[in-house]
Amino acid sequence: MHYDGATWAPSVPAGSLTQNDFYAVWGTSASDAWAVGSAGTLAHYDGKTWTLSGQSGVTTTQTLRGVWGDSASSYWAVGNSGVILRFNASGWSIANGSGVVAGTLFGIWGASPTSLWAVGNSGVILAGNGTTWVRDPFMGANFNTLLAVRGTQRDSVVAVGTGGSLYRYDGTAWRVDPKGGAIGSTSPSALTILPSGATWVVGFGSAGRFDGTNWQAVPYTLPYSLTAVWGTSDTDLWAVGGSGVMVRYDGQALTPGPLTEAPVNTTWESAWASGPSDIWTVGSGGFFRRFDGTKWTTSAQSGVITTSFLQRVYGFSPTSIFAVGTGGAMLRYDGTAWSPITGSGTVVTNNLYGLYGSSATNMWVVGDTGTLAFFNGSTLTKDVSSGMLTTATVYAAWGPAGSSFPYAVTSAGQVLRYVFSWSLQVTPPVQPLYGLWGSAATNAWAVGGLGALLKFNGSAWAADAQSGVLTTATLYDVWGANASNVWAVGSNGTIARYNGTAWTLEQSGTRNYLGGIWGTATDSVWAVGSSGTILRYQP
DSSP states (O other): OOOSSSEOOOSSSSTTSOOOOOEEEEEEEEEEEEEEGGGGGEEEEEOOOOOETTTTTTTSSSSSEEEEEEEEEEEEEEEEEGGGEEEEEOOOEEEETTSSSSEEEEEEEEEEETTTEEGGGGGOOEEOOOOOOEEEEOGGGGGGGEEEEEETTTTTEEEEEEGGEEEESSSSSSEOTTTTTGGOSEEEEEEEOTTOOOEEEEBBBBEEEEEHHHHEEOOSSSSSSSSEEEETTTTTEEEEGGGGGGEEEEESOOOEEOOSSSOOOOOOEEEEETTTEEEEEEEEEGGEEEEESOOOEEEBBTTTTSSSSSSEEEEEEEEEEEEEEGOOOEEEEOOOOEOOOOOOOTTBBBOOEEEEEEEEEEEEEEEEGEEEEEEOBBBEEEEETTTTTTTTTTTHHHHHHHEEOOOOEEEOOOOOSSSSSSSEEOSOOOOEEEEEEEETTTTEEEGGGGOOOEEEEEEEEEEEEETTTOOOOOOEEEEETTTEEEEEEEGGOOEEESSSOOOOEEOOSOOEEEEEEEEEEEEEEEEEHHHHOOEEEEO
């Protein structure tokens, strides 16, 4: 992300440069910066463009956690397994002294190229002279992990870490800061020293400022850890952290930045879009979120209109959107507000998992114990065959565009079909089926447990040759832009893509559960899941 003095915006869209995580960034000027991350990732910024170094993942495959430099031709990076890298006119190389400790090194800083410090696991502190690295005898109290180190000159350095660790180096030896406990942080994780000399420390649920004489706790009320802090003055400082939290200090207080909204740790279960500027996702606790083409906003009705775990969202236009969930919940959005459907939670009380319709007045809703319910535009009623054809959970429904005759799939691996009445079409020898989508009446996919991929050719359902072979992860949802661009998502961050001939696995950048997928075009697809996960595909 880049801030131009007024607005934060992606300098590089997520995943476009690499799928690997970035953990640290440092620059010596506006036209020279390095970012480092997992699997030895090294990326450079030249003032206009970020470029992945040809040495990325080559010089080392260890995860890099910290980076510091004093000129465009002098950088250092540290990371897992005690790795230390050095950058000069010849490029990146393993530094002399790399691996002198086995644990992870999290932070690095230098007063000069010949006066360097690195900190890490078990309270380890390494000193570097530009040629070699040696272990400092000071280990800190209780061997707590040190996460960051910064200073102003050779004889004024600070290191912070877990367990409230806060240590100072005075040019002779490291010592516990006797006033460190006053900052109120149980686990400082980052620090910065401003040009004024003021030291800022941030961590979980707190922040502190040292003015050269005393530490003062700075109120911070958001329930997420702050993991990085940097600023230019005592009235212009930024801190960022978990769940995308961003706060700014203006000399008076830490206040939420422009990209921070009320924290949401919802499991998002389903997504639907009428277009690139109207995308909805629903999930646990009765939460709704909408993307307007620029940003995501959590609906004020979240957790108010219902507390049901919303399992599926589906619509026909920006003013005609429906959602279903546990306890028979069914709601409708009219372009202004969400409201319950008559019969939901009363006539129908079973958990609802899927819905499909040819129009807003001709919709089928499916759920627990074989539930099959019909919505006629005003009222939700149970079908006569509900619970009769199967007692398995019906997880998803789908039909060819405009069709009044949908299909549905169940936890027993069954496929149901409606043609004026519901019938059990086939019971293939496959795993439970959770997701269903097709491009036409002669081309549809069902996905499920242990990587199940079931294909329909217009007359018969059959397991695809890659079913259970491509992956054994459970697949929960499937969506496609057309017959040659189909995506499926599932457990452990699994994303699979079908190109019209074969399925391949794609990097998702997460191991979180992914429960829903939807898109607006082949180059704009959204996947949602646990811990508030929302992923976007843009090639």
